[in-house]
Amino acid sequence: MKLSLERLFSAPALEGTSPRGLQFSPDGSRLTFLSAGEQDGQADADDLDLWQFDLSTGEQSILVRASQFAKREFSFEEKARRERLRLSHEGITEYYWAPDKASILFPIAGNLYLLRLGDGNKPQALTDNSTYETDIRYSPDSGQIAFIRDRTLHVMPLPEPGKASAARRILPEATDELSYGLPEFIAQEEMHRYEGYWWSPSSRAIAFIRVDEKPVQVSERYEIEADTFSVFAQRYPYAGTPNADVALGVVNVETGELLWIDVSKRKDDYIARVHWLSDTQLLVYVQDRLQHELTYVLIDINFDNQHAKTTVIMQEHCDTWINLSNSFEALPDGRFVFGSERSGFHHLWLGNTDGDAIPVTEGDWQVTGLVGVKDDLVYFEALADGPYENHLYRVPVTGGMPERLSQTGATHTVTFRGDHIVDRYSAVGQPPGVRICDLTGKTVSVITEDVTAASHPFHDYESNIGPVEFGGLTAADGQSLPWRLLRPHTTSPESPCPVVVVVYGGPGVRRVNNEWLTPWHHYMTSQGYAVFQLDNRGSADRGRAFESPIYRHLGHVETQDQLLGVEYLRTLDDIDGDRIGVFGHSYGGYMTLMLLTKSPGTFRCGVSVAPVTDWRLYDTHYTERYLGLPSDNAQGFEASSVFPYTSALSDPLLLIHGMADDNVLFTHTTRLYKDLQDKGLMFDTMAYPGAKHGITGRATNIHRYRMMDEFFTRHLQDRNTSS
Template sequence: MKHLKSALYICLFVTTILSAQTKEITLEDIWKNGTFRTEGMDVLHSMANGQQYSVFNFDRVARSTSIDIYDYKTREKVKTLVSSAQLDALPYFTNYTFSDDERQVILAINEASIYRHSILGNYYIYNVDNESLTLISKEKIQEPTFSPDGKKVAFARDNNLYVKYLNSGKIIQITFDGKKNEIINGIADWVYEEEFAFVRAFDWNADSNKIAFIRFDETNVPEFSMDIYGSGLYQTQQVFKYPKAGEANSVVSLHLYNLETKKSNEVKVDKGYKDFYIPRIEWTKNRDVLSAQYINRYQNELDLWMINTKTNTSNLVVAEKDEAYVDVTDNLTFLKDNSFIWTSDKDGYNHIYHYDKKGKLINQVTKGNWEVTNYYGYDEKNNTIFYQSVENGSINRDVYAVKLNGRNKTRLTKSEGTNDAEFSADFSYFINTFSSATSPPEYSLNSAASGNLIKSIKDNDVLSQNLSDYKTSKKEFSAIYVNGNDLNMWMIKPADFDASKQYPLLMYQYSGPGDQKVANQWNNVNDYWHQYLAQQGYIVVCIDGRGTGFKGAAFKKITQNNLGKYEVEDQISAAKKLGQLPYIDASRIGIWGWSYGGFMSSNCLFKGNDVFKMAIAVAPVTNWRFYDTIYTERYLGVPQENARGYDENSPINHVDKLKGDFLLVHGSADDNVHLQNTMRLAEALIQADKQFDWAVYPDKNHGIYGGNTRLHLYKKMTNFINETLGDKTEKEEGAKLKEVKIKR
């Protein structure tokens, strides 16, 4: 009886394990319950001593937030620097920023997003020494920034710039002409924020006595308006300046405010073009020398200027030119001697270069038929540069060290997948974030000298264990050869895949310039949805075609002046080739995408109407004439000079080719890809007498989220896929059953 009882327990245990492994993912698991949420490290800051780091923590029980200091080597918590639980005036804070000497911290509260990067909020200064708390401004402000000496804070309010003297509490206004939808001082306008990815357009010099800032005159930029329906009796309207391709941009100018003389003056350089952008400004190590990057409207000429604000002279030190376009980055780094590090793809691949202060090339630091994907910094003590690259395959990322002269290159990370580093201030350690398609994110402390593991910090083993209960499929990486190129691809098959059967195929892609979706990294929410679809009997594939990133400039820039031509050709050709596989049902191939991916899926369905049975387009660009200047003109030029490039590949001009099933989705408050795109495409489809399905989500932006929205959207898309690509036999039997019921 004893042995029988033990055997029964074993049998029950095995049965439990087997049943657990067949648990199915639900849409609620993905978008409602947070079942697959990963643990991370929030707002990590390396302390100046190089031996400690700070992390933003949230205590769910006490409902308080804190900044906690940890020791790199022991990984032990040293202290809590500040906790909202100890601050009567501050029940919580959501972000923090240190002064240079780390004796003061800006704490953020009541933050609300304006657009993708911009935030409006209330901000306090916490003094570490006396534990005092000071409100910077009663009104909501933007981008509060300590001066290097820690005695002042500059910030923006209502399109003007202000400086607060912390000792006296006095606030002075340094610009006065700011006006909504006309003049902006020190804060990027909509299109700069979206496409050059920055908000703060001002910078302190090393002596804390000068502020350089960009002034945006958007008076002549056409306005765009969106109805916000809300819950009131009448809708409101959001009106903002949005320059569509070929239209007027903000007129930008560079200015300098001197806190000692209390005077401001415009800084000019001798450019070779009149219509231009200023995408970056940064003070050098010299307190009087400001660097400024100017790029022409076509974005194929990028100039780096050194401006001596004491002598009012300027020198052009780097002039990048490209037949297509030049990328703007944040990789400019000044060394003590004012020589600088710069990245460029001028040799065909993105690499690191070292120039002297006058712009003479000292040497190309990295070389090879691979791309540098991230620049981490320069360790002056050891004369070493740290960077991330795809040397180990374009779908992988590793962290490397190399001497400034380009010698003694060392791969610091060991695991194949995606590695990303956060270095200590003195470059003695780095926290590595590693993940792969099979390993969720894990955080470890490593030696910057050797890359060797010192200590594990955080993992997601609990998630791995939970996920092992679910019926999931391996993401299979490979390459597919079409149109003369090996294109990176991943495929997810049903867990019970049977090669003797035929499966419907759903293709997912984004395909935008320089993007990558086929990467050896952990799941995002779409990956879980694709796993869910695999459970339902679909094969899901993603292919990065020509125009995507990390395979060299020629591969990326082939789409120049013809956005949507080669990318669509590659997806159609790949679908045809996949349809020849014995386990793919070529009569049931669909494609979906979001934003640029929605533009692509629309075009693929229209132009590839003999290949694709259905498509879903979420928040798509449907006519490039509707999109903004900086992005669109970078790749297509202006419509006045390249009408063919704009029109030949815009879905709105190919609606007559629609044969399959089409689902069109948009948010009504999308400030990025305007609802106008979907409305105009819908009207074109209606006038062409083409049936289609569509949904508009009220007051939702480009991300279409909030409350139950994402769950609703993905239920709708799932139902549409089942209706259009689902099992034919089941559909036929269902139709027959329905017919019998009607007859009865």
């Protein structure tokens, strides 16, 4: 059966039930997860319900159905938080196990609910008010709950069944400019730090950040809907302008006593990570504004006399930039496993409070994540067996030869608890599957069915998956550039096919993996296109030397490498080298513009979605990481903008942007509109009212992809069409 655009965005989802939010219960006896109503043919396919899988019986059952709760309009703050977290589903989108395994806490429709296991699965409402509660955390002793309400931190004792419990504010009242316990915009958007407070191991204290946004520049941002528009006086830290002032504090939960801790003498440093090592010790990562330096600050806290001693135990320096790591686990003996790129690749290290560190993993390959530590073995994900597949490994905590536990032929992401691992895996021709394994990698239970099963939503469309090939090209500096090519079944030297280059190209992301792709890729091959992707220098998980060539000049090295990929495509006898298009979103939209304007005539056409057009309009932490400050690198900022090159645009261009985008502001595209209009250059465009950076919604996406489909058909399918 042939894929249609309507089917791409209809229920049930083509990748299958695709459970998310997978968590083992604290005792490891059950696996809980979130899945849309289509899991059992009930409710709304956009609403997530809470499910469980019993490891002893192998049975799945629903714990909480989202449809039993009335829906409620998201607050402005909640909409912004969902955008930061890239949440598109509704219903139950997050949940938390109590450490004592007796209950689960979850928010829905702005209120908190407690599900006690074994009482008939009837959730108890803990809050019922007009204010959203967010950032929920159980205390480690399971006796209390903390959350953010009205932009400040509250705690609530866990109530007895059927009884109410009152929340109390333990930090000062927030204002429009001051918040307590909330991560600042830059932390969420660019540092991947989504927490603004942290319970101590004994539940006695909470470390938190205070954010003062007064220094941040106020600018008006428009959100244009279909029949109205809103103007927001938003504090947005443009590159080179002041960030919010962020301070670290610790509060005694019982008494409310506050202890402020000065972790840096420089006011514009970032508080990047906060970890409790013990009940009286914190480890804080402090990053300088230009991100050349990462300082590990040990904080010894004496609660009796409200005093904190700070000690720098380690420091890293890099002439380009330091990527922050999310890999960290404190060990019972005071040591800790942490991630660092100090060797040139992201690896795991074993550190102590004296500042000593020894490598746990080593090699010219990248650790992509720490899974956990058990019985002196470190479980981690890595690209140790090649650049295309992420695998699970384990190694002694003191280092040694890693042992691969996952099966080749797919990409894996995992989590574990107790004696079991949950493995989420996929390949280009295999939609995501979930299975439970023991600690040796042996399959114990299968959670989702294989695509070969007749009941799988993609089963009838398997014929749309064309042949896939992986390879590498050599960049100008000798480094290998991984690529992936999907071909249609119909291509041959006698009838070569057009190709669409799908580009991202930006730092912090890798695209060339043996993993399930969005079904749109397979739709394109079913329409007779080849689809090509290449990870240029600057993209993630290939090591520091691979990333750093983009430093202080974006859009140059990346463009060179993508054009090398085009040269390669033109050597293939079953690819029509005169019918090549390009498509990208976000940084990929920026890359599309740079490719069309810096190498006119190379592509028949291009589609640019939500592009950055001028890096002076983007935020501090991301932009300055790669370009430095505008005052110190004015030439680099100008050369990295699209505007110096737009006069050369000669190929058909389709520009798409959401009119409520608060990440890459719609201003990027409206400025490009004006620039192209003033230069008399024609282009196609579509702007979507109310759409954020991700541009979600079934009807909107059908329209968007149909427009792209017709655009590519018009310019690529007819061999006689000239650009």
